[in-house]
Amino acid sequence: MATTTAGPTGIPVREEHHPQSFIRKYIFSTDHKIIGIQFLFTTLFFLLVGGLLAVMLRFQLGFPGEALPGGSMLPETMAPGGIILPEFYNSLVTMHGTFMVFFAIMPLLVGVYANYLIPMQIGTHDMAFPTLNMASYWLFLVSGLIMLASFWMVGGASGAGWTQYAPLSATPEASGVYNGQILWCISIAIFGFSSLLGSINYITTVINQRAPGMTWLRLPLVIWALFITAILGLLAVPVLTAAVIMLMFDQTIGTTFFLPTDGGQPLLWQHLFWFFGHPEVYILILPAMGFVSEIISNGSRKPVFGYKSMVFAIMAIAFLGFIVWGHHMFQSGMNPALGMSFMITTLIIAVPSAIKVFNWMATMWGGAIKFTTPMLFAVGFVMLFTIGGLSGIFMASTPVDIYIHDTYFIVAHIHYVLFGGSLFAIFGAIYYWFPKMFGRMINETAGKIHFALTFVLFNLVFFPMHGLGMEGMMRRIYDTSRYTHLAEVQDTNTMITWAALGLFASGLYFMLLFFWSLFRGKPAGVNPWDATTLEWSLPSPPKHGNWEEIPTVYHGPYEYSHPDVEKDWLLQNERPDVVSPAHEVTVRQGEA
Amino acid sequence: MATHSAQAARFEQTSFAVGDKKLGMWVFLASEVMFFTGLIGSYIILRWGASSSWPAPNEVLNVPITAANTFLLICSSVAMVKAFAAIEEGNQKGLKLWLLATIVMGASFVGVQAYEYIELVHHGFTPASGLYGSTFYAMTGFHGFHVTMGVLCMIWVLGKAMRGHYTQENHQGVEVIGLYWHFVDLVWILLFTIVYLI
Numbered sequence: 001m002a003t004t005t006a007g008p009t010g011i012p013v014r015e016e017h018h019p020q021s022f023i024r025k026y027i028f029s030t031d032h033k034i035i036g037i038q039f040l041f042t043t044l045f046f047l048l049v050g051g052l053l054a055v056m057l058r059f060q061l062g063f064p065g066e067a068l069p070g071g072s073m074l075p076e077t078m079a080p081g082g083i084i085l086p087e088f089y090n091s092l093v094t095m096h097g098t099f100m101v102f103f104a105i106m107p108l109l110v111g112v113y114a115n116y117l118i119p120m121q122i123g124t125h126d127m128a129f130p131t132l133n134m135a136s137y138w139l140f141l142v143s144g145l146i147m148l149a150s151f152w153m154v155g156g157a158s159g160a161g162w163t164q165y166a167p168l169s170a171t172p173e174a175s176g177v178y179n180g181q182i183l184w185c186i187s188i189a190i191f192g193f194s195s196l197l198g199s200i201n202y203i204t205t206v207i208n209q210r211a212p213g214m215t216w217l218r219l220p221l222v223i224w225a226l227f228i229t230a231i232l233g234l235l236a237v238p239v240l241t242a243a244v245i246m247l248m249f250d251q252t253i254g255t256t257f258f259l260p261t262d263g264g265q266p267l268l269w270q271h272l273f274w275f276f277g278h279p280e281v282y283i284l285i286l287p288a289m290g291f292v293s294e295i296i297s298n299g300s301r302k303p304v305f306g307y308k309s310m311v312f313a314i315m316a317i318a319f320l321g322f323i324v325w326g327h328h329m330f331q332s333g334m335n336p337a338l339g340m341s342f343m344i345t346t347l348i349i350a351v352p353s354a355i356k357v358f359n360w361m362a363t364m365w366g367g368a369i370k371f372t373t374p375m376l377f378a379v380g381f382v383m384l385f386t387i388g389g390l391s392g393i394f395m396a397s398t399p400v401d402i403y404i405h406d407t408y409f410i411v412a413h414i415h416y417v418l419f420g421g422s423l424f425a426i427f428g429a430i431y432y433w434f435p436k437m438f439g440r441m442i443n444e445t446a447g448k449i450h451f452a453l454t455f456v457l458f459n460l461v462f463f464p465m466h467g468l469g470m471e472g473m474m475r476r477i478y479d480t481s482r483y484t485h486l487a488e489v490q491d492t493n494t495m496i497t498w499a500a501l502g503l504f505a506s507g508l509y510f511m512l513l514f515f516w517s518l519f520r521g522k523p524a525g526v527n528p529w530d531a532t533t534l535e536w537s538l539p540s541p542p543k544h545g546n547w548e549e550i551p552t553v554y555h556g557p558y559e560y561s562h563p564d565v566e567k568d569w570l571l572q573n574e575r576p577d578v579v580s581p582a583h584e585v586t587v588r589q590g591e592a
Numbered sequence: 593m594a595t596h597s598a599q600a601a602r603f604e605q606t607s608f609a610v611g612d613k614k615l616g617m618w619v620f621l622a623s624e625v626m627f628f629t630g631l632i633g634s635y636i637i638l639r640w641g642a643s644s645s646w647p648a649p650n651e652v653l654n655v656p657i658t659a660a661n662t663f664l665l666i667c668s669s670v671a672m673v674k675a676f677a678a679i680e681e682g683n684q685k686g687l688k689l690w691l692l693a694t695i696v697m698g699a700s701f702v703g704v705q706a707y708e709y710i711e712l713v714h715h716g717f718t719p720a721s722g723l724y725g726s727t728f729y730a731m732t733g734f735h736g737f738h739v740t741m742g743v744l745c746m747i748w749v750l751g752k753a754m755r756g757h758y759t760q761e762n763h764q765g766v767e768v769i770g771l772y773w774h775f776v777d778l779v780w781i782l783l784f785t786i787v788y789l790i
Contacts, residue, residue, distance in 0.1 A: 128612040196623055204616045238623045242630030246730060254720030255730065257634065263644065263723045268637055272630060 028138075030130035031544050035137050036116030037437060040430075042137075043108045044511065046144055050099035055504045057092040060084045062497025064481045077156065086478045087176060090159030091151070093476050097162030098184070101284070102191055103144045105418060108426045109287040110195075110233070111140060114202050114226045116437065120535035121220050123211025123553060123573070125545045128204040132197045139194035143187045150183035158184040161476065163277070166258030166269040170250040185248035192241035195233050202230035211534070211573075213553035217311070218572070220533045220557040221304060224311050225290025228318045229283050235322075236279035243272035270332055274325035282321040284418060285385075286314055288425030289356055292378045295428050296360050298531050299375030300367025301568055303558040306359045313352035313359075320349045330398050331405045339398050346396035353389055357382060372529070373447030377428030380455050384420025388413055391466065406476075409469025415462045427454070427510070434514075435528045439540040440521030446513050453506035460499035464492050530569045532559050537571050617768045621775050624738075628779055631734060632786065635727045647724055649788050652717055654708065661704045662784050665739075668697035669777040672770050682760035684753070691750045691766075694773065698743040705736045731783055738776050745769055 029035060059068050068074075071082030078088040115133065119126050127133045150157040155178040160169035164184070172178045206227045210219075219227075247269065249255040256262035258269045297304045304310060326334065326342035360382050369375070391413040395401045404410065427450075435441050471489050473480070480486045480493055527536040534551060535542070551573035559570035565579050610618075639646055649655060671693040678686030709729075712718075719729040749769050752758065758766055 129616060196620070199623070200616050200619045203619050204612055208610070208612055208615055234619060234623045235626050238627035239630040242627050242634075246631075246634065246726075249719065249726070249730065254718070255726035256720075256723055257638065257726055257730075263638075263642055264726075265638060265641055268634055271637075272634065275630075 025544075028134060030126070030134050032115050032119050032127050032130070032133060033437070033542065033544075033546075035133055036112050036114075038137050039107055039111035039115060039140070040437075042141055042144065043104050043112060044514070046099050046103040047108070048507070048511065049148065050096055050104050051504050051507050053092050053096040053099065055500060056084065057089060057096060058497045058500040060089055060092075060478065061480055062494045062500075064479045087156060087159060089478045090161075090175075090476075091157040091177075091180070094158050094161050095147070095151070098147060098158075100418070101162060101280070102188065103140075103147065105284050105422050105426070106195075106280075107140060109284065109422065110198065110202075110226065110229060111137070113222070113287060113291070113429060113433075114198065114230065116433065117222055117535065118202055118205055118226060119209070120538065120542065120546055121223050121533050122206060122209060122214055123534050123547070123551045124205070124209040125547065125550075127201045128209060129201050133201050136194045136197040136201070139190055139197070143190035143194060146183055146187040146190065150180040150187070153179040153183060156180050163273055164244075164247065164269070165273075166247065166250070166264075166266040167260065170247055170258045170264075170266075170269075172251065182248060182251055185244045185251070188244045189241055189248070192237045192244075195237045196241075199230040199234040199237075202226060203234065206230075211550050211553050214572075217308065218553055218556045220290075221293040221307070221310055221314075222287070222290035222533075224314055225286045225293075228314050229286045232279045232283050232286070232318055232321065236276045236283070239272055240276035240280075243269065243276070246272075267329075267332055267334075270329050271325070274328045275322075277328065278325040279318075279321045281417075282317055284422050286317065288381065288422045289314070291425045291429040291432070292360065292381050293356075293363075294531075294533070295374045295378040295432055296363050296382075297558045297560065298432075298529050299372060299378065300364045300369050301560045302363055302367040303556070303560055304359065305362035305365075306355070307556065307558070309355055310359055313355045316352040317349060320345055320352070324349065327396055327401070330401045336398075343396060343398050347393065350389065350393055350396075357386055357389070372431075373442070373444055373451060374428040374432035374529075376448060376451045377424050377431065380451065381421060381424040381428065384416055384424060384458070388416030388421055391416065404469055406474060407469035408465040408473045408475060411475055412462050412465035412469060415465070419462070420458060424454075427451075430514070432529065433535075434517065434521075435524030436535055436538075436540050436542070438518055438521070439524055440517055441524045441528060442513060442517040442521055450506060450510050450513060453509070454503065457499050457503040457506060461496050461503055464496055468492060527571075530567075532569050532571055533557050534572050537573055611764050613764050613768050614771070617771050621771065624775065624779075628734075628782075631731050632782070635731060635786070638723050638727060642723060649790075652712075652724070653728075653788060654711065655788050657704065657708065658784065658788055661701055661708075662780065664697050664704070665701045665777055665780055668694045668701070669774055671697060672773045676763075676766055676770050679758050679760065679763045679766055684756065684758075687758065687763075687766065688750065688753050691746060691753060695743055695746050695750060698739055698746065698773075702736055702739050702743065705732065705739075728787060731787060735776070735780055735783055738779070742769070742773050742776050746773070 025031070026034060029038070056068060056071075059066075065083065067082030068079060068084055069082070071079045071084065074082070074088075077085075078091075079085060084092070115127070147157075155172070155176055157177070157180040158164070158169070159175055159177050160181065168174045169181060169184075172181065175181065206219075206223060246255070246257045250258055250264070256264040258264050258266050260266055293304050293310060324342055324346045326338060327346045330339050330342075364379075371379075391409070395404060395410065395413065431442055431447055468489055471485070473486055473489060477483075480490060486493075524540050526539060528540075529536070534553070537551065538546060553572045554575050555570070555572065557572055559572075561568050562570045562576060564576045567579070570576060570579065671690050675687050675690030675694060678684075678690055717725060719725050746769055749765055752765060
């Protein structure tokens, strides 16, 4: 173990690096980069699980009542003869949402990239609390495995939807699910603790460990996004933890918090869940916005347009995110005056979101754009997030929401922001930082094929769902053939299922590409994207402890096409007068 | 032309003058505030929305014993302050003594709470006794859990103090556990007021 002491400037200096055993280095590692990579492999597995569940439930919707190919391998309690049972269908929908939100997207954004990037981009050796960081990963893994194990419980996995509305979730008599439901609560409580440890680490590290010269307004936008996200997680997740523990008590020791028969309030669950749930939505999108800002600036070879407005937009979104949760509950019978105030705050969020979208477009405007794979995914993000953001305005308006509430319009919206938004940014981030993580490139042509397949198939799957929702197709229904008004849209449903299968296949193609590139990818240099943030001054992959000597930061994070230097990028720890000594460089006021 | 030294002088301070551990504890306490807000907020909503009348605290609970227990917890916070003051002056013996006093009082608080629970269950008042039982046990139980964790951490800190780990200059561990302890105390004063008095 390396020891840390205060150096002469008060900055901690790592003094020695003993060689570490394999287990300390790769399994129970306290190195932030290894922990980030552990998160990456684990969450890619959970992403695959979530995708498989989606394909299964899509099959039922596309071909209701037909036997799932290979479904006869499933136990009788799930799919006798391969035909998916309604109870199992409920579990599929619930666990697809749960795995994607809690165990794939959120840890892919925060677990992987907050861990991997924060210490390197702010210029320090490691997190403030490396041991807590390790505990955060292992708790996450345990919670994910507990959630997975719930499929094998008597009565199956939870079927109450990822939102777990009471009383369906609070009493086994209502749902027919016994231990699976309790495991859901235990898993999320452990997950909450894991997330808490992560948040404490990220916040402390960003506040206290920045390199000399790395002032707040020189932080890369990724760090800003991850920092604000950590604050959201810190304040929102404990409320969910408290709520799921109360929910578990209702199921196990006979309390009645959410059970109306004994005076409890099911609506209380909705308030607690969405008080967490809406900040959660921004936990799921802010880091993605950070990645996209980074990648678009790099791909356009221009500084991010409106850096400060980007930072303030992140803060505004985060703040507003805490006071809009009621817009998920317009149909719950709450006071219309309250509904109106939630509607207004929700519509206001469109303003900072639009500021970001226009800033990305202005960044690209007039740039010498290089359409690398990460850049394609980032531009794809801006397009699809805009569509998702616009459909969000529909449902923020109470009168429209009453019509489309709980229909496939909502399903289309959430997938445009969570898949077209977050997951596209994650794919971009994986392609962008893969060379740094593993020292190898992912083949550009192969990556572009992945992008094209994902982009086209994604729109084929989710765009028609807006229409299905307007036609009145309810969310989470098991058998579309039982509703006469849905007979005419069955063809659309079948087409969506085929496209979803293709989308899953393109996901498998990505996984293969990922693992193939790990071993066979072309070796990446130190800075394959000619990028400007500090991690690109380190070898690929960087060593334990990152820096021998803490770097000094001289300017902001996006110095592309700097007028005073010949090459078109300038790392944050490079001085323009040192890089191009031939030039008479005057350090511009306010930039040094 | 900006010179090297002029540029170096322009570097702003990039960290707070607060140690990592202390900052981390403040951040953790912020999340704890939200956790207890979840519990207390639920209590307020459930109590206001209750259709039947809510029992007066002294009909069910033994308020005098808990009042004494509250006093004990406040005294333990005072002892914690004394322990911190002792090490600030480099007084090792005082640190150990006052830490021990804090631990004894904290553990006694948990003991009295356990006794209270046993008595209540004997009288048939359990978490399954409607909303009143649900909220009472959830709030006081989670607080008791926090006190227990605090006592365990404090025993660990005392062990380090015994080995002479803390000095007049370096005693962040004592300060950090102190912050947690005062927070737990503060939460109890709030809980005691809304559960036992109102």
